[in-house]
Amino acid sequence: MKKVIKRYLNNSIKPEDIEQLRSLSDEDVAEYMRRDWENSLPVAVPMKSESLWKKVFLRTAIIIIPLLIVSTIIFWNRSNTLANQDVVVTTGPNGERASVTLPDGSTVELNSNSRLSYSPQGFLGDSRDLTLDGEGFFSVVKKEGKRFVVHSVLVDVEVTGTSFDLLTRSKENCASIYLESGEVEILANGTGQHLAMTPGQLAVFDAQSRNFVISNDDKPNNIAAWRIGECSFVNRPLSEVAKTLSSNYGILVSCSSQELNNIPFTGTLPTDNLQEAISILTISLSLKSNIQESYVTLSK
Amino acid sequence: MTTSQERKLIKELKEGSQEAFTELYSFYAPKVISFCLRWTKNQTISDDITQETFLRLWNSHSQIRQTDSIKSLLFTIASRSLINEFHKTVNSPIFEQYISHLDDLSTSGTFDPLEYSNFVSSLNKFIDTMPESRSAIVRLSKFEGYSNKEIAEILRLKEQTIKNQLSLALKQLREFIKNSTTILIFLFITQIVF
Numbered sequence: 418m419k420k421v422i423k424r425y426l427n428n429s430i431k432p433e434d435i436e437q438l439r440s441l442s443d444e445d446v447a448e449y450m451r452r453d454w455e456n457s458l459p460v461a462v463p464m465k466s467e468s469l470w471k472k473v474f475l476r477t478a479i480i481i482i483p484l485l486i487v488s489t490i491i492f493w494n495r496s497n498t499l500a501n502q503d504v505v506v507t508t509g510p511n512g513e514r515a516s517v518t519l520p521d522g523s524t525v526e527l528n529s530n531s532r533l534s535y536s537p538q539g540f541l542g543d544s545r546d547l548t549l550d551g552e553g554f555f556s557v558v559k560k561e562g563k564r565f566v567v568h569s570v571l572v573d574v575e576v577t578g579t580s581f582d583l584l585t586r587s588k589e590n591c592a593s594i595y596l597e598s599g600e601v602e603i604l605a606n607g608t609g610q611h612l613a614m615t616p617g618q619l620a621v622f623d624a625q626s627r628n629f630v631i632s633n634d635d636k637p638n639n640i641a642a643w644r645i646g647e648c649s650f651v652n653r654p655l656s657e658v659a660k661t662l663s664s665n666y667g668i669l670v671s672c673s674s675q676e677l678n679n680i681p682f683t684g685t686l687p688t689d690n691l692q693e694a695i696s697i698l699t700i701s702l703s704l705k706s707n708i709q710e711s712y713v714t715l716s717k
Numbered sequence: 718m719t720t721s722q723e724r725k726l727i728k729e730l731k732e733g734s735q736e737a738f739t740e741l742y743s744f745y746a747p748k749v750i751s752f753c754l755r756w757t758k759n760q761t762i763s764d765d766i767t768q769e770t771f772l773r774l775w776n777s778h779s780q781i782r783q784t785d786s787i788k789s790l791l792f793t794i795a796s797r798s799l800i801n802e803f804h805k806t807v808n809s810p811i812f813e814q815y816i817s818h819l820d821d822l823s824t825s826g827t828f829d830p831l832e833y834s835n836f837v838s839s840l841n842k843f844i845d846t847m848p849e850s851r852s853a854i855v856r857l858s859k860f861e862g863y864s865n866k867e868i869a870e871i872l873r874l875k876e877q878t879i880k881n882q883l884s885l886a887l888k889q890l891r892e893f894i895k896n897s898t899t900i901l902i903f904l905f906i907t908q909i910v911f
Binding site: 425426428430431432434435438439443446447450451453454457518520522537 | 755
């Protein structure tokens, strides 16, 4: 039963689930709600919500309102600094992920080793802005006239559609965007290059060559596969696998010699267990590994 | 907000401080709204329940105990309405269609789900463009769940007329889709065709 509720909350329920949902008693619903409430992520900072604020107090007795106006002024003056703070969500290595719900109902699934920040106050204005360093899968709620823009070191992604995966790490020199559905427009910071993408496309921006490379990915298994805790590779060179592992685990995984770089690897690696991932790699490719605290080297 | 900060605010709230109330409101309102949204899928209702909850919190401020947690208190106040709205959403025929919409989307490979309220309002907007009798028939059939026979009785028309009108509506929806980028109506069509 619990699975049905989870699917309902994630908007991924099936037609067959409806009967079950409708047969829930008040007590059952209350219990699930309570648990969900207890587990929900706390909002880190106060949010200024002017219109709702007004609605609440218009309904109360008129006597309260004059008093309210005075205290409101005092409040805004005092807590102005608090209200201007950004919400920051960071995730650590080893497959740690976070699910963030934004004030407009959009969601972001944050991959490991990532940092997402936004201003809740800003979200109430014309432009919904976020800053990302790392990787996130965005599901954006369409709002007429309100832009949704994700800023990162190399590129800005403006969403006119709804779901996409953005991978951008400040330490690496490229950003990649996979558009699952809808439309996005990307702006390369610094060069002013614009790119509009359509669903199923993968765009990789290389800061060194200052170019976008687009591919229409046939089977984008690896992209956003991290969302289910694993990383799939089909005939990818070992150097690429090593790079992905490095990003995910936050340590340097590299090959000891050039000849190893192009060895193709096909398989699935976990994103939350480094030892297991390396072990699968070395066993299937007949390699040895040297695992240290901050780096891993693969050799013959 | 730390627990000691909150305790201080609770103390002030009990004494009737609107400032304290405002700070608690600013901190918890977004959380309550998102929570309601998750369970009711409806932005307007979520806003209403949130307002109502904070209003009741304010009205009973003198009865709050120092040891209460605002987080639990808010839930206790909101839960009754929230449970009712949950039942309403899940039982509505439009929600059923929304589910088929999501289901069809995931099987067709693209996943561009409209939020439920957007789905409902897009649907409504389009149906309003139809001539009055046809839109009435569509609403009775799709929104209220009446059978063709029942609709025929209500509107005093022949059952065959009802069927014709519904299939005409279907054609119009198809045209609408060609000209619009919204996928959702397409799936509404697959619902009409049984």
